Amino acid sequence: MAKVVTFGEIMMRLATPGYLRLVQANQFEVTYAGAEANVAVSLANFGIDVSFVTKLPSNELGQAVLRTLRQYGVDLSHICFGEGRLGLYFLETGFSQRPSKVIYDRANSVFALSKPQDFNWDEILKDATWLHFTGITPALGDNLVESCRNALNKAKEKNITVSCDLNYRAKLWSEEKARGVMSELVQYVDVLFANEEDTEKVFGIHADDSNIVEGKLSLAGYEQVCRRLRERFGFKKVAISLRESIVANLNGWSAVLLDDDDFYHSRQYTVHIVDRVGAGDSFAAGVIYGTIMGMKPQETLDFAVAASCLKHTIIGDFNQVTLEEVKKVAKGEGSGRVVR
Template sequence: MKVVTFGELMVRLQPYNYERFVQADHLEFSFGGGEANVAVSLANYGADAVFVTKLPAHAIGQAAVNSLRRYGVDTSKIVRGGSRVGIYYNEKGASQRGSVCIYDRAHSAIQESQPSDFDWDSIFEGVNWFHFTGITPALGPNLVEACEEACKAAKARGVKISCDLNYRGKLWTREQAREAMTRLCQYVDVCISNEEDAKDVFGIEAEATDIYAGELNHEGYKSVAKQLADKFGFEKVAITLRESHSAFDNGWSAMLYDVASGEYCFSKKYNLHIIDRVGGGDSFGGGLIYALLSGKSTQEAVEFAVAASALKHSIEGDYNMVTLPEVEKLAGGDGSGRIQR
């Protein structure tokens, strides 16, 4: 299986431990970004994962490329140019204090890229699947156009397309998101959303659900999935379900709706004690893509994706550094966390 993902790879700067920005005097340095995180997950499962972006030719840009090569991601389609790598600052939450993310992405290489930078016909040669998120078109009208050109080229080659709605209010307004994502979602086969994105982007809301009180209504989510599928003609809709009890403790599960069979499959729920939640949704997306390309059933696919994501919450950094056997073991019911000898 060969999968292409497209988006921004950023420098991640974070205070050590659980310090606040205002008290930190040194920061941890790593890399991350929604679609790059998905590519790393897929490469770790043995898939041929290709990440597409634009990065400067200088040393920081090269370090970003190397961070992906380390895990076996194909970086040969990355365009080099521009002058800066985008940055995001992450302050990890603890107990009742939520995490904080501050973006410094303006004028990054990908944000200033042009659609003509990307040769999609060449990029999609021999590819089975294309994945992007709502974060990439949020970077500007030029990226909306680039995403649409990518989707058109993928469709012309019979490549399946998935999109994680991933609304980011710090990057664009709900109105901008709705206009762009309505345009792009007509090409999408598999839509990934969560309890907030469907409402923020398309005004579709689960009834009788309070995400802040940790209360979820399964019937409400069935309705959200069906409304999304009916609106855009999706083949499948996945919705991740996070019950936030504190910054440390979440309930984590998901639902996968298969339109052709009419199945609504809910996964088991994991009670997470979180080490790092950034990239949790991306690890779900990577797991779902792998499971669907592997021919797993609807129930098996959602169980695999949720297990992969549950494991990611135990790992520092954006990337989900887990193996296929580890995910299969957890998805199969062994969540004991016992030492492996």
């Protein structure tokens, strides 16, 4: 039986109601979110045994996080606790030509200040078959670079599949620091996830004939990106989500996958967006699920894109969909007609 472990920070998300701007808001909608926690919840919803590893404050906010994750059936037994604060992020949802905005308030959080010795990777990975992390985790500090390195070394010692989503965040570290750290860490990675911007920012690999600002994306260019990444780092799979931003709440959404030496691309969905945050995490979870379940590469990619397409329609970072709902969309049942 497959067991996935994800490692990273979970935060309190404070979003303005509806489409209010942050400067207008006098109240916020509270949920909890974080890239690796988002992946864990998606996989749990699909019936995968999954454990989320982090450090939480020893107070009511830490307990609120546990209660939130527990309802999805995520294993929380390897979460540790300490004195400190829970990280926050503020979200203003964009509309039309006005983009969404995120403001982080996560500096010196209990997770950001965690120590490598807080995590016993031999015990955490005891029964694991897959380890997932993102570039956000090492971006939080050199201590977490070391924690990631320890986890990756132990995963390779145990012959565990490792996946990583680059998730470059300019507000957390520079391109130069990201390139140096991630070039080392991805040496342990079997499956790499990225979007159309990450590969250029982190590794300097750009897709020819593409311009993400203008919404111009070239499949041939991204096949070249996937192959160059594989040549440089030896990944078994490279999956890249492709977003064509028409306006903030209307996007084209698709993805490509390099599996061994074969290249695949999905259909493109036109998505009217309710909440796009977490879409990349739901895509990664879909690829992980398809791979674990032995789906063929094209089926895996179609499943992952359908799952992430649905995520755009759901408020909050977690992709609160069922396996059956994703499969229906992947088969083409995406008209949005009322189900009676």
